[in-house]
Amino acid sequence: MPELPEVQTVVNSLHPKIINKKILSFDLLWNKTLYTNNLNTLKSEISKLPEIISINRHGKYIIIKLNNKFIVFHLRMTGYLYHSININAKSSYIRCFFTLSNNSYLIYEDIRKFGGFYYLDNLNVIFDKTGIDPMDINFSFDWISKNIKKRKKMIKSLLLDQRFICGIGNIYADEILWLSKIHPKMPANNINANKVNKLYTNILKILNNSIKYHGTTIINFKFDNMKTGTYKNQLTVYGRQNQNCKRCNNIIHRQKIAGRSTFFCKFCQKY
DNA sequence: ACGAATGTTGCGGG
DNA sequence: ACCCGCAACATTCG
Numbered sequence: 001m002p003e004l005p006e007v008q009t010v011v012n013s014l015h016p017k018i019i020n021k022k023i024l025s026f027d028l029l030w031n032k033t034l035y036t037n038n039l040n041t042l043k044s045e046i047s048k049l050p051e052i053i054s055i056n057r058h059g060k061y062i063i064i065k066l067n068n069k070f071i072v073f074h075l076r077m078t079g080y081l082y083h084s085i086n087i088n089a090k091s092s093y094i095r096c097f098f099t100l101s102n103n104s105y106l107i108y109e110d111i112r113k114f115g116g117f118y119y120l121d122n123l124n125v126i127f128d129k130t131g132i133d134p135m136d137i138n139f140s141f142d143w144i145s146k147n148i149k150k151r152k153k154m155i156k157s158l159l160l161d162q163r164f165i166c167g168i169g170n171i172y173a174d175e176i177l178w179l180s181k182i183h184p185k186m187p188a189n190n191i192n193a194n195k196v197n198k199l200y201t202n203i204l205k206i207l208n209n210s211i212k213y214h215g216t217t218i219i220n221f222k223f224d225n226m227k228t229g230t231y232k233n234q235l236t237v238y239g240r241q242n243q244n245c246k247r248c249n250n251i252i253h254r255q256k257i258a259g260r261s262t263f264f265c266k267f268c269q270k271y
Numbered sequence: 272a273c274g275a276a277t278g279t280t281g282c283g284g285g
Numbered sequence: 286a287c288c289c290g291c292a293a294c295a296t297t298c299g
Contacts, residue, residue, distance in 0.1 A: 001279085003279095115279085152286075162280080172278095220277090221278080276297085277296090277298100282292085285289085
């Protein structure tokens with residue numbers, strides 16, 4: 001579910017609500033939600049009432065900076081991070097929550113329990129396992145052009161590889177490849193300069209456009225107070241198997257590629 | 272009714 | 286380097 005546009009949407013919605021707030025306490029309801037094994041440290045440091053200095057995103061990671069620590073959330077498939085002035089007792093999937101100044105809460109829900117957060121001194125472990133973020137100033141046609149040549153794997157798999165570019169997931173990979181007219185199984189180093197240029201442009205175009213629509217909600221993605229993203233209505237290939245290609249009218253195929261459901265047009269996305 | 276599939280990541284094995 | 290299958294877990298789909 002949450003890929004770069006969805007994570008950016010969550011960050012944008014949280015920023016005005018939690019910035020400069022102090023954390024008063026922390027409650028952990030599902031143990032594995034704390035990825036780092038340092039609950040005691042976290043509890044004792046939070047007793048000193050740290051302030052939330054900033055909230056940002058890197059790839060699909062939400063980075064909340066405290067005075068001298070970082071809380072780094074990853075929503076995985078079904079994570080839902082939001083701010084509220086009360087805890088709804090009917091919410092069955094709350095995995096942890098931070099009580100903030102003003103008696104409000106930063107709440108983390110997660111149906112499938114895959115998501116969670118790291119409590120860190122620095123961001124090394126995060127940056128070690130992520131490549132460049134598409135919104136980074138250094139992400140350019142030159143960067144992708146230079147680096148894509150070194151990679152032989154199929155482009156779909158490369159786009160999903162967070163150590164290469166971070167933030168793209170299964171939905172946007174398919175959307176980007178369709179718009180760029182690139183076959184998902186095309187070896188990355190076989191893509192010609194013209195197509196690489198399209199790929200570069202379309203990564204930014206699609207991700208930025210989706211952010212404008214607050215991301216894609218197919219089933220679970222939510223932000224703020226139960227709000228959903230509406231980019232689903234803009235999807236051109238993802239989920240459209242057996243329907244007509246919006247460009248050439250041929251049938252959209254669905255096939256498992258790189259271990260993931262992949263949607264593409266065999267006619268206008270050629271090898 | 273029950274196995275398969277779901278938008279993520281990390282690991283182990285070939 | 287690359288590819289695959291599986292695991293983490295809950296719910297829905299066919």
